[in-house]
Amino acid sequence: MGEKWLAACDIGGTSIKMAFLTADGDIIRKWSIPTDRTDSGAHIVSHISRSFYNELDSEGLTTANVSAVGVGAPGPADPVTGTISGAVNIGWANGYPLKKLLEEELELPVFVENDANCAALGEMWRGAGNGTGDVVCVTLGTGVGGGVVSKGMIITGVNGAAGEIGHITVMPENGLLCNCGKRGCLETVASATGIVNLYKMEGKDAPDARTVFERAAEGDEAGKRVIDRCAFYLGLAIGNIANVMNPAKVVVGGGVSEAGDAILIPLERYVRQFTFPRAMDVLSIEKAKLGNDAGVIGAAYLAKVMTV
């Protein structure tokens, strides 16, 4: 084997996606293991390291063939210490020392980052952001995640809470209560759950966002208003991020983005309405390209640039 590999993993609530990649971000091999949430997630680190060792063994390799490890975690990462907070869904206490524990197990440099930030780095490097280091990613899933990349590096902020795009306030008055404790967050109106919320505010009910999109496509007026309203709030948030960051691309991913033009066309119109003209001149909106691989590819990028 010539060039050293990058190792990456993306820790989610039900599974941990793992991969080895080349220094250029090509996936050599990927697999996943279940997330063991027992004992407050105390076994996760040893499961990750054992799985990396096993895969290396099966190739006749050792950690000497790996340059560094990048990890995406489901909570804000402290940019200095590499501890994780707010990863309640896998059981970790605030300030969980993920970087330190994994470095002890693997005897390799480990770099950790919030999973949404890793996905943003992945799309910037090998996905829809291709060719620019100034990218904002918005993931519209059950919640709304985000990551902001400037000059090729993630904006982490002082305590890892930068890029909380889902918690941009878009309804400053009479907003719905969000899980974070605030009201009127983007997540309450632009996630899959949020779209159902907006449909309820029209006095109607739907089991999921997909149904709202289907009904809108069939001519349901309430459904059409909900899609337009969702695009309005999303366009307001993205426009205001563009007024602050002046990125080249905004990459939209996650389940809701699968609706395609039904959401992207009105979104583009609203982004234009809310973005400073000079910033709009250079901005394009793209659909995410990497799907579930964005996290490991971005984690590998992090490991690569941090060890240069």
Place this chain on the structure above:
Amino acid sequence: MGEKWLAACDIGGTSIKMAFLTADGDIIRKWSIPTDRTDSGAHIVSHISRSFYNELDSEGLTTANVSAVGVGAPGPADPVTGTISGAVNIGWANGYPLKKLLEEELELPVFVENDANCAALGEMWRGAGNGTGDVVCVTLGTGVGGGVVSKGMIITGVNGAAGEIGHITVMPENGLLCNCGKRGCLETVASATGIVNLYKMEGKDAPDARTVFERAAEGDEAGKRVIDRCAFYLGLAIGNIANVMNPAKVVVGGGVSEAGDAILIPLERYVRQFTFPRAMDVLSIEKAKLGNDAGVIGAAYLAKVMTV
């Protein structure tokens, strides 16, 4: 003379502030010259260089005693080429090659940046941001200017339009028309002019923002509502910047900030209402400290870090 000086200037519509500073940002000498707007501002560059040469002469020094020059300009600066756009008030065409022209005159490395961004760097380095590299500055004057500093460096964006805080949309519906062509920008409701606008929306008239503050202090109900509303919009914009950037400090300057607690106390309350709790944990709001010196101090910082 031992250590080399930094040279800095801050080009405004009526005067150009100029200074020599130590490498630590102490002002050694400062002066200003009038801005000559004749012939589309064609004489400005030679006036600046002549003035620097004269001051050096009078000290018995030459450009060999200066390490670099930082310049704040009244329009977006291209982060790669150092050209200035949108400096209509001094007559320059879009893409004015300020960096190149000044380097030819001075035979020194020159670094240019938008004036609001320079002021943000100045406050970060030697003003209210003291000790942190993650600062957002908002200047509430005739308009609303801003600058975003992350890890000690200004966020410029792709074409120098980052930090356009005055053009964050805070009234997405039924907003007032802004000079930029959009509607509902922060500048239309939180600048000195904006406060008078809000007072007009209450059906009342005032010659300037100071009068509105005075009347509110005397118990005028419309004036009190206007101050609260201004703080609401400003808090919404700042909160949403904090949700994206997670800064340690937001520094508020400019004429409107001279109102002090009358605006800062309600502002703090609204910022808290609109900021993601984890980002709020580390955030403080400070009044700007450097006044009119912020621009040259920040320009000197730029010159310093770009030549390291």
